[in-house]
Amino acid sequence: MPLNKPNQDLRRDLQGLASDLKWSAVELMRIAVRLSEAGNEHDAQAVIRICQVMQAGEDRLVGYGDEVKGGSLGRSVHTKK
Template sequence: MPLTKPNQQLRRDLKDAAFALESAALEIFHNAQGGEESQFMEAMKRVGELHELADRLVGYGDEVKARRIERHKAD
């Protein structure tokens, strides 16, 4: 049985948010290159945090697909 429309939208939103975080991480990385080492290391810490959050969102999307997380209609 296919996902309901609300669950399809939830999964799409989670994937889009994960992609936005990955894009932001890449931009931070590129902007940090060529800077001072301390700033670069701080930026890499932030990039790592963004990647972790993106991975978590992708995992939630997988859980929606597997029907372990569902969105219900609001009454």
């Protein structure tokens, strides 16, 4: 069954946010590498932990998008009064 417009929008938003998190984590990993190369291992490890949290969030958002696509999660369609 095709998704209604609100659920299409929801899925697209979830996919976009997951993509944003992924891009941000990749950029932060590059920063972590530079910090480590500069001898600032403590801050590099802190940034890596932040990336791990972001990657877990990305995975959850992708899962929610899959649930929307499968019909087990979605937005209600409300009529305006």
